[in-house]
Amino acid sequence: MKRFVKLIFYIILIIFAIIFIAPLAYAIYNSLLPLDKVNHIVPLSFLSLDNYKELFTNYDILNWYKNTINMAIITLVGQLTTSLLAGYAIAKLNFKGKRVIFNIIVVTLMIPFQLLLVPLYIMVAGLGWHNSMLSLTIPFILNPLYVFMARQFFITIPNDLVEAARIDGLNHATSFFRVVLPIAKPIIITLTIFNFTQSWNAYLVPATFVSNDKMYTLVVGLNTLKDTYFNRLNLTMAGVVMITIPILLLFLVLQKYLIEGIATSGIKG
């Protein structure tokens, strides 16, 4: 009886696993097929990388990669800088206006980003940043949520540690960089994956701020590809795989930290 229950339990788990994995497997499989064989089960010898070759020769996909990676790295550096510094100051240092700043962050979290889209568009266009990397990065080097998460993390660091560094003669800034930052690895990794997934998968902003196909990000490029060649299932699926695999690999390598990060840094509103 007990074994039977266990069997049912595993069957349910596996059914859910299939539901979550099947669409990706479908994309990978069809990306390897010629158009007249899509949605069919064929012998392995039919599979080829032709669609990927076409994607790389006929489309600007290398540029789209470059843009996406640039966007992700620039915003990552910016967001880590703003959130780690501010998060630490709010968590561990005493200064006038600290509570006000913290409350502002919490309130800002409630503002839907879309409310800012029109003014940001006007500002970006006014600065002549349209169709450039500047428009996709500079307005986004602060993410209030990350300041909040960094603060939650730094709160858990024992005061004694900081005190010890101070007694050793380090000032507040040096003790942050030499003592606190090296042990902030979990939050840095969590923010890195959060930021990378967000940049990598973003659609609304790149689709609004960029109209030149040289400046497309991967997701925007794929969406236009799909709209233009909806009948080319195999080609679009190759695009899907090209977008998904890098972010999936990053996630699989760092997922242990990510799931812990969600659980412990408590994104509580």
Place this chain on the structure above:
Amino acid sequence: MKENIMKKNNAGRIFLAKRSDETVTAYLFVLPAIICWILWFLIPFMRSIYISFFKYSYVTPDKNRFIGFSNYIHLFQDPKFYIALKNTLLFGAIVVPTITIVSLLLALLLNKSFKGRGAFRTIYYLPYVIAPITVATVFMYLFVKDGVMAKFFGIIGISNTTWYANIKMAMPFIGIMFIWQMVGFYMVYYLSGFQTIPSTVYESAEIDGANGFQKFRFITVPMLRPTTFLVITYATIQSFQLFDQIAAVSNASGGLGSPAGATSTLLTYFYQNSFRYYKMGYGSAIAVILFLLILLVTFIQRKFTDADGAY
């Protein structure tokens, strides 16, 4: 290097310099965030509300003029606005409870320790990492005419599964994708929620003779209340901000919100007015309404959780 600093700062000087050093460091540390916040949050936020009182277009700046509450009055007489509002609220009302229940069930499945638990947890979380546009693209091809799902549903007599192009089915189709993508994420919240329940509570219930269901009903569910409110709030806000899936689905079947306005939400209607028709004042008024709606949800959540004393 380190010894150098130590020599310079003897104990007395640390004491004297402590306060000012701390204040200066703190302000320097928050400065980058504050500058960015003023430039890219405060100013756009106020400007957005300001623009909502204007007939405003980026394309024809000389024709922009102040029109007071006209945009809002117009909005409440606009049948398309009501369709968008209805779609937004209905979508949330169906998707959010589903996500809450399914993510709780998944978390229950994965709560005990067993072989392969970590792998299943990773797999269930996986969809959340994939771009919504990508998810929508794959799902559309899965459901096309003569596609895989058409064959599958053909068995039970539903052979037309091009739901994304069907007025009645387009929104449920987006709902399915949305739920598919989000449940793993909220499952993680529940998994961490479970860890806050002390095992002693279950042990004493067992002594009192409670069965599995009773333990779930009278211990797990009530003790998870803070997590549940959190999940409901975030899922609601997220569902109000649904955009990418709609953009993917409706571009292929003609314009944002298509077919025939069936997938029009507050956000897509805002986008359409602001960036397609360049009625940015009108669009901003819609965005303000969306903001008020989210504020309301957050407020309700705060009231409940505060009463609970959990935070």
